[in-house]
Amino acid sequence: MPSRRSLLTTSAAWLALGAAARAQSPEAAARAFVKSTGDRLVGVANGPGSSQQKRQEMTRVIDQVVDVDGVARFCLGRYWRQATPQQQQRYMAVFHQVLVTNITSKLGEYRGVSFVVGRSTADADNVSVDTTVNRPNNPPSDVKWVIANPTSGPKIVDVVAEGTSLRLTQRSDYASYLNQHGGSVEALITAMQHQVEQDEASG
Amino acid sequence: MRAFVRTALTWLPPLLVLTLAGCATPPPASDPDALAYYNETNDPLEPFNRKMYAVNNALDAAVLRPASIAYKDVLPEFLRTGIHNILGNLHTPVQLSNDMLEGKPRRAGDTYMRFLINTTVGVLGFFDVAKGWGYPDHDADFGMTMAQWGVGPGPYLYLPVLGPNDPRDFAGFGVDIAADPFTWVGQGAVVQGLGYGKWALTALDQRSRLLGEISNIKKTALDPYATFRSLYRQHRTSQIEEMENDNRATVPVWFRQPAADH
Numbered sequence: 001m002p003s004r005r006s007l008l009t010t011s012a013a014w015l016a017l018g019a020a021a022r023a024q025s026p027e028a029a030a031r032a033f034v035k036s037t038g039d040r041l042v043g044v045a046n047g048p049g050s051s052q053q054k055r056q057e058m059t060r061v062i063d064q065v066v067d068v069d070g071v072a073r074f075c076l077g078r079y080w081r082q083a084t085p086q087q088q089q090r091y092m093a094v095f096h097q098v099l100v101t102n103i104t105s106k107l108g109e110y111r112g113v114s115f116v117v118g119r120s121t122a123d124a125d126n127v128s129v130d131t132t133v134n135r136p137n138n139p140p141s142d143v144k145w146v147i148a149n150p151t152s153g154p155k156i157v158d159v160v161a162e163g164t165s166l167r168l169t170q171r172s173d174y175a176s177y178l179n180q181h182g183g184s185v186e187a188l189i190t191a192m193q194h195q196v197e198q199d200e201a202s203g
Numbered sequence: 204m205r206a207f208v209r210t211a212l213t214w215l216p217p218l219l220v221l222t223l224a225g226c227a228t229p230p231p232a233s234d235p236d237a238l239a240y241y242n243e244t245n246d247p248l249e250p251f252n253r254k255m256y257a258v259n260n261a262l263d264a265a266v267l268r269p270a271s272i273a274y275k276d277v278l279p280e281f282l283r284t285g286i287h288n289i290l291g292n293l294h295t296p297v298q299l300s301n302d303m304l305e306g307k308p309r310r311a312g313d314t315y316m317r318f319l320i321n322t323t324v325g326v327l328g329f330f331d332v333a334k335g336w337g338y339p340d341h342d343a344d345f346g347m348t349m350a351q352w353g354v355g356p357g358p359y360l361y362l363p364v365l366g367p368n369d370p371r372d373f374a375g376f377g378v379d380i381a382a383d384p385f386t387w388v389g390q391g392a393v394v395q396g397l398g399y400g401k402w403a404l405t406a407l408d409q410r411s412r413l414l415g416e417i418s419n420i421k422k423t424a425l426d427p428y429a430t431f432r433s434l435y436r437q438h439r440t441s442q443i444e445e446m447e448n449d450n451r452a453t454v455p456v457w458f459r460q461p462a463a464d465h
Contacts, residue, residue, distance in 0.1 A: 078236065102423045137280055139287075139412055163441025169433045172244075176429030179240055191425050199422075 027120040030127035030150035035117050037065045037145075037156070038131065045110040059100050067148060067155035068096055075171045076185075079178055083185040091185065094192045101199045112136040115143075126150075126157060245358050246432065252361035256428050259366055263410075271410040285329040287408050291340065292321050292328025293401070297379050301343035305351045309451040313338045341449070342442045345382070346375030350443045359432055367435035 024032070044057050062068065072095040073080050083091060118130035129145045146158035159166045174188060181187040227249050230237040246252065275283070295318040302311035317340065320333040334340065349371050350356070357370040365376070380386055385398065424430035 098423075105422065106419060137275075138415070139284075162438065163445075164434050164437040168437060169430055172433035173424050173426055173430045175240065176244070177425040179237070180426070183236075188425075195423075195425070 024151065026122050026127050026150040030122075030129050030145075030147040030154065031117055031120050033065075033147060033150060033154040034120075034129040034131065034145045037061075038115050038117070040065075042110075042113055042115065045113055051104070055100065055104050058104050062100055062103065065154075065156055066099070067157050068092075068099060070148075070155075070157060071099075071167050071170075072096070074167050075174055077171055077175055079174075079183065079185055079188075082183070087185050087189065091189055091192075094189055094196065097196045098192050101196055105199060110135060128160075244429075244432070247358050248360065252359065253428055255361045255363050256431075258363050259361075262364070267406060267410050268414075271407055271414060274407045275411045275414065283408070283411065286404060287412075288321065288325070288331045289328040290401070290405055290408060291331075292318065292325075293385065294383075296385075297383050298343045300382055301345055301348045301379075304345075304348045305343065305446060307446065307449060308453045310341055310343065310446070310449060313341065314343070341446070343446070344372075344375055345378040346372035346439070347443050347446055349375055351447065356436070356439065359436070361428075361432075367431055369439075372439065 040061050044054055044061065047054070047057075049057070069092060072092050075095070076083070076091065080088065113133065113135050115131045115133045118132065120127055120129040122128075125148065127147045127150045129147060131143050131145065132140050133143050134140045141162055143162075144160040145156060146160065147154050148157045149155060157167070177191065178184070178188055227247055229241050229247070232238060241247075278286075295314060299311055299314045299318070302314050316336075316338045317331075317333040320336060320338065321328045321331060324330075325332040331340070354371050356372065360368040360370060360373060362368050362373065365373070368376075385401070388394070420430055420434070421427050
């Protein structure tokens, strides 16, 4: 009969082995997340349904996979602290819509899109996953996805296309607009709302 | 092409005068946030640049964009890709000299092998066979070379026809034209015509590859000028970083590898 100690050791080893099998490296987890998210986005882009249905579908996917609040705050930069709580709330809401609008307006162009997941690299905070996006009638492009918390609730915090970061570009767009409008967050929110309305009218 | 260089040189002095006249005044030190923004964007010529942006937009809407749409509609994709490859292949001398000036022997080797393979097996550069054989393309120009030598980009510059720029890259553009053997070979109307043809085809090729992206930016940006400024800088920075980080060893695969990586 095996001693109690050896039994304990064996079961502890089994437990550890099981945990190791379940726990992925952050790089592998981020790659898997990008693969499944990309498949969902491609599914919406290539799938059936009216543009209205696709927009709804897109909103749901974006809510689940993008750190919208974090990106929104980043894009407002130093003006975030200057805004009133009520402005912050309205900005968040309209930013959400702008993001959905910007992504869905590209959907038409992305019909027939496919992508290949490449290598991933981890830095202090996030994991970046390289992909190559192939669209019919267009040259292939390198797109890097920046993922926060890859192993516990992964979220997209940035998309870097051909070396240009989506959130950095958006931030400089807003900064320039604010600079030309006396730093008025109110003016920015109005302009963003106008943009969403215009797109809905044309779409 | 020589005529083009001469024209460019004639236009440069009045352009510089115009540029200086378009200087913005920096905000006072009493407004630190505005001053920080001014320094961060590093665009002291913004009033001039914005005027040139408007000029280019008008030119683009009238000429380049419709021409590029027609180019994309008329030619099938494989032909456009082939033309893109041929233009890239003709650019080899400039790319190779910059690879060497950057001190990147592996990149120079890639460029050299690409030229040999694509000019022969790739039928005068039409097919990019070398990419599949392990010699992918990369960017190299004298602006990047100067960056490698420690030259900063300088303030933002938006130029008529050429678009987003900065003094370093604009100087690099001039050096690359002067360094291109095609600028100097041959004489007569035919050679000149071919030179302009190549130039026009390059413009069509590049613009047609960006049709969707540019119209999307104009539609979604609140301030497209600032968005293009940011995109241009980020793109240049990433090209330069990629070049600087390309430190593949020059030891042949069959030789004992250096242990530095482990």
